[in-house]
Amino acid sequence: MKSLVAMVALSLLAATAHAGNLRIGAGRAVITPAEPMWMAGYASRAEPSSGKLHDLWTKALVFDDGSGVLAAIVTTDLIGISARVAAATAARAESELGIPRERLMITASHTHSGPVARDNLIGMYALDEEQERRIDAFTAALPEHILDALQQAVDTLAPGTLGWGIGHTDFAKNRREYTPNGVINRFNPIGPVDHDVPVLAARNKDGGLVALLFGYACHNTVLSGQELCGDYAGFAQLHLEEAFPGTTALYVEGCGGDQNPLPRRSVALAQLYGDMLGRAVRDVVAGEMTAVDGPITAAYEEIPLPLSPAPSRAELEAQLQDANIYKQRLAKALLKTLDEKGALAETYPYPVQVWRFGSGLQMTALGGEAVADYALRIKTEFPAERQFVIAYANDVCSYIPSLRVLREGGYEGCDSMVYYGFHGPWAAPVETDILACVRHLAGKRAPIDLSNAEATAAHRPLLIAHRGGAVGESTPACSEAAIAAAAIAGYDLVELDLRESKDGEPIVFHDKALAPAVDAVGSVADHTALELAALRFAGTSEPILHFEQAAARCKQEGLGIMLDIKAGQSDDFFRRVIGVLERFELKPASCCINGAPEIREHLAGHVMLTHRDGEAEGGRTFWFGQASQLTADHAKALQAEGILVIPAINTFRYDSATHAEDARNDAERLLDAGVDGFQIDSVYGDYFAQQK
Structure with missing residues (x-):
């Protein structure tokens, strides 16, 4: 054990070693499809996109903490990034830019007004051959676009500083209403929410803003039309880039799996919520922010997250006759897997990533559509004032319910798994296993069991x-x-x-x-x-x-x-x-x-x-x-x-x-x-x- 005085002294020495050594760069690349494409997120859509409200982007924020190894956060105006795209991108980032996997965080805004990309929610859509071709081409090009943004950020690395703060806005509403017949998708005024707006501001050596990384825990689902758009998150980024010319605004989605922007379904509302979020970020920037420095400690792990027991072949064959077309499609795909591999998966490699900036800010990135319980739990187990919790990161594989949501059922707990290609819901340890991994990667020692x-x-x-x-x-x-x-x-x-x-x-x-x-x-x-x-x-x-x-x-x-x-x-x-x-x-x-x-x-x-x-x-x-x-x-x-x-x-x-x-x-x-x-x-x- 080190005494309090010794620990403070060591912290000051570490801060001194990295103070002034931080370099920061930002980059971006347009990913708006050049031709009409099937849009992601809603099974009810019956035709491809028709134009755009604004461009879609991938953006990158790169840090050089003086350790000799870069770290980078990537954002995308997409419904999700699949494990396959994340792995391909990470491999190139490491080989071409020297960014190791644990120091590359790839996120998605979860806009429902972007194009379909492999392999995210692919079972939701009835696609013809031409749309399949366009989706394959778009997906294949994504790593190149992300690498372009990363390269720009690396090329613009310059001495700078980081500031941290938390704002607030409240248009996110819990969407899991309790009824006598179970949970339905409707406003629940007593359900948990996370209205924090985490903000990481990057400034150059003269104090000018270089980039604003910010987040919010709410589905990006104000809009459901046919025009490509980043939804409220896209409008929030535009708001900030207009307010701070020359600044790159990057949005990350929080644990908003069970949160909706309400009311919704108009461009005016998407712009309103974007402005509300933008103003919350500006309020933080205008106030006193907490200084953040290196070194950046990064950890990444894919844990075998357990699934519920798999159905038998007979059960799958029976589902081929189900009236639900999505269950039919899933049964067909699972039978093919059964034929090829002899068994269905019992677990899924779920990504968890934790970054720590010096002794201050902790950034936790969870895969999938994690519900608000995860962020609230992390902010309970770790000092809330130092937590930046991100979901929809590194692999948007499915909804990620807490144990509470899993037991309650409903769309986030069970019904959505059919669209993601899983045979059933997650098993009961889902929350325990994920949070145990977060603690482990954060280097957090659990309280000692005195009976052991x-x-x-x-x-x-x-x-x-x-x-x-x-x-x-x-x-x-x-x-x-x-x-x-x-x-x-x-x-x-x-x-x-x-x-x-x-x-x-x-x-x-x-x-x-x-x-x-x-x-x-x-x-x-x-x-x-x-x-x-x-x-x-x-x-x-x-x-x-x-x-x-x-x-x-x-x-x-x-x-x-x-x-x-x-x-x-x-x-x-x-x-x-x-x-x-x-x-x-x-x-x-x-x-x-x-x-x-x-x-x-x-x-x-x-x-x-x-x-x-x-x-x-x-x-x-x-x-x-x-x-x-x-x-x-x-x-x-x-x-x-x-x-x-x-x-x-x-x-x-x-x-x-x-x-x-x-x-x-x-x-x-x-x-x-x-x-x-x-x-x-x-x-x-x-x-x-x-x-x-």
């Missing part, structure tokens, strides 16, 4: 931050800033003191009296959770935390929780505590130091409890107590019984004049004894930094 002896041994000595985190002048005890600082400093768990508010809510606060930590009278028990949320720790902007807020931050940072629950709590209080731990999947990574029978009774089976001699325990327990009172022989005897040994080294346990020396002596003695970890005050962090 191998896991705790691998991280020995476990370090637990006393008083809610790494405490300092700007990081008061039990604050979110202290939790974040503990994660940076490399702690494994934080101790959270919980008290019950007047209305029965679990609040993170150490002392019985609010003052002097907070400029307020009374105690936590004298105020409601809402009243407490309005209070700030003295001299800071840090609010008093509800346990749910603290647990969410711990989950984001990969920290476990040591609970210190103050006496006199209600049954509802404990139900809420347990509910929070369940919601953030933190029960295996949590323990409780309290020995009171009523507390142990409520928490038994939910978190790890302290060891009690002569008590029958239902699982692994831990010893917790003052380090000075623990002998090496006792520690080894406890460990021989499978008991986790966690002594506490706190300033209040020692004489103030000799605490540093006494604490060090205890730590050295018990480290030699091989104890499993320590709960420590932040003042001892530098010493323990050398032991991790």
